[in-house]
Amino acid sequence: MEVTRSNFKESLPKVYAAIEEADFLAIDGEFSGISDGPSVSALTNGWDTPEERYQKLKKHSMDFLLFQFGLCTFKYDHTDSRYIMKSFNFYIFPKPFNRSSPDVKFVCQSSSIDFLANQGFDFNKVFCKGIPYLNQEEERQLREQYEVRLQSNGASTMSYISPNSQKTPVNVPEDQKQFIGTVIEKVEDLLRGEEKKTLDLEPCTGYQRKLIYQTMNWKYPKGLHVETVESEKKERYIIISKVDEDERKRKEQQRQAREQEELDNAVGFSRVIHAISNSAKLVVGHNMLLDVMHTIHQFFCQLPEELNEFKEVTTCVFPRLLDTKLMASTQPFKDIINNTSLAELEKRLKDAPFNPPKVVSAEGFPSYDTSSEQLHEAGYDAYITGLCFISMANFLGSFLTPPKSHISCTSKLIGPFFNKLFLMRVMDIPYLNLEGPDLQPKRDHVLHVSFPREWKTSDLYQLFSAFGNIHVSWIDDTSAFVSLSQPDQVQIAVNTSQYAESYRIQTYADYVEKKQEEAKA
């Protein structure tokens, strides 16, 4: 089902229930762009280390907006031996909720936007009806603002004056004396009179409002309720009301309830992510590193400096992740699956030796039709990802004696695939290992070459023409990794370049060492 700002609040219990009852969850995100820095192929260089890849994605991909989030929950129905799924497609947008809320800036990449536009993506739904969100720091700040206000109002003091300031007269600057004098006169009138219970002051500046609050607290510590409201013209003005103690308390409580609701609304979609996190359920995604990074960045906290800290944060937020692209690229699947892109994978897993999974959508939830593709709606992609996971998990059951046709998410058979996120286009490190150090394959056949901007791939082929087969991975305009087929040629190549002026060749090991030295310096 589609969830926007209009139906978010009423849908939330359904979302919570779906997460609660599920055996596993599948997620997918759509973003406003991929890379605001290097070209995508330079962003994903074949010889990136996991640390380098993390740093590049953090630097060049986090200013985009995750504006559609797909969640599909899967619950196994033992009676009918099938999964029951509930799919949600959330539209997300950081709508500012009040004057002091963060005014988020995000980047759009025209190729990504154009791609989504061609898929029939509804941008109006995002921008006009997207659900807002706060990360944990923003939520904390907002909560604090409210709490400080609540406390101070309960004690009839304002947040920004020290606790005993109400005992000392307010220091009203010369040019404000007349203004404050007029307000005091009006309040005296109000207190003397019988008919009127409230007094609307003229709109004024924030500084003047502060002076009014201070003056009222000092001169009339009891019997008055002072409140700032916004007019239709967006001007802020103060209403002063005569109240007895009971009425004052009631007004206070009303305000507290209103503010709690405002807070909940502002936290918005992050509550869904909190629920996923708190459930500690298995979360499945396809090629999900960027999805995980965006989700943490947007709804939890700024991404940490170092990859190691990122791994810690991620395992706290999502204790069990499974990446279907990594799974499909690993044995026993690797040999029988040629193309691991989501659409192709889903098709492949319908045929032998795999079995298409039995999945029905829950009552009251729309079903997706996998024969008429709707790829690139996040909810649909999450659904397909879940299907792929089920097929592959069940396939593992065929190796048991006796074979089992259903493998549950808690089976030891799928343990080896947990918490390994697919690393796109890295030659020799298939995944980011969230549970410990990453693989460190030898790269003793790899050279780092720097050269003039004018060089093309053909110049590199020419340079290494004596060494047979080579493979070029561009880093930027003036450098590339070149891998040779024979590691023992590496030293020869480095030696022959010793006196070259226009280019420079070093071993991968030397390159890494220099880079680390530079980082320290």
Next chain:
Amino acid sequence: MEVTRSNFKESLPKVYAAIEEADFLAIDGEFSGISDGPSVSALTNGWDTPEERYQKLKKHSMDFLLFQFGLCTFKYDHTDSRYIMKSFNFYIFPKPFNRSSPDVKFVCQSSSIDFLANQGFDFNKVFCKGIPYLNQEEERQLREQYEVRLQSNGASTMSYISPNSQKTPVNVPEDQKQFIGTVIEKVEDLLRGEEKKTLDLEPCTGYQRKLIYQTMNWKYPKGLHVETVESEKKERYIIISKVDEDERKRKEQQRQAREQEELDNAVGFSRVIHAISNSAKLVVGHNMLLDVMHTIHQFFCQLPEELNEFKEVTTCVFPRLLDTKLMASTQPFKDIINNTSLAELEKRLKDAPFNPPKVVSAEGFPSYDTSSEQLHEAGYDAYITGLCFISMANFLGSFLTPPKSHISCTSKLIGPFFNKLFLMRVMDIPYLNLEGPDLQPKRDHVLHVSFPREWKTSDLYQLFSAFGNIHVSWIDDTSAFVSLSQPDQVQIAVNTSQYAESYRIQTYADYVEKKQEEAKA
């Protein structure tokens, strides 16, 4: 009328005709945001110099996208003493048009997006059907790409090999020899055979395609046409056809025509801006500095480093500009117009002493209804701006003897308002003067104060409490301009601060001098 990618080409002649016949043009732009840096009030500090303001807008406002452009043309009809207007509302989006086209990244500011969403702005129209554009540098590059290709193909050589390289054999690297060998065999078959006229090669890498082109040019300089095409799966492959000279020429011409059309499509909306510029007509806008900066930035060139160069570029692109906000803030209007915001100005100018202008929309063009507001569609805002200009211009006619009720755009009476762009919220410099140096009012009652981050406006009031009325203009968290009512107090304030540790006061003149020294260093 609404113009999108779907009807742009067929609408262009109408747009050109409207510009051609008009007496003056009114424009307005909608952007994806205003400031990606300081808050809007810090972006428009009251004591900015024109140079500082230009630098801030350039730095903090140009990464947004101008995605809707309103153009309203006005032509005076002497017979009926009324204006005939044609209004166009263009949707604009940098859709990438081929593999090598720039992949534009632009920033969105959630408050601006939310504002437009509330006005019913159609983002889908922008992103799905926006008209593309190129600035002059991008256009030049694309044209060059095509021209190089055309020439080289005409002469049967490729762009990236030197003119005589076709006389020397191609240097095919070892690992590509087999691949190229197979291609040559297939071509020999093609040339020998009678039945087949074309040969589709398998998809291959760009480097391999280059080798194929080079090899073909060298081995078969005549009688073959080699072309790269893209399959439905977006894979690029080469088609080789046997051709006689006539057929080859015809194919070449077809390709030239196709490429010229591609180029025109890519230049897209910029052609409208070129037409406006070439017409040298009076262009009217309301508070138009940002519109002008965005227009030049997006459709002409990167904004120059210095304000002076910007003025030169602007007067080249738009020789006559008139800002209705500046006009309304200048005598004789200043005294009779309280609120110069566009909507309020339009209302005010319907009443005495002004006369609502007589304007009808041209046949076949939809008319706007100013009583049911549609503000913030760019085409409507441009229309309203034009109305305001006409009313104010005609009002100037009432000072003539005998009074005139219609004042044309070429009248000397409006000359004083040309090429002065309103400077928002600057205290003492009403406009940016495009035709020469800017006003340099004395600022000898202004102080620059720096202080700890914790300070609030009230701390500044307190600090200056001895000096009567002050005015605070925040620069950032730790500095502000404070203006005193009496210039002779300035030196006293500076002196008393001499031994202060937490804060620092300097005169405006000293502040400017230090800043210039720092800029030089």
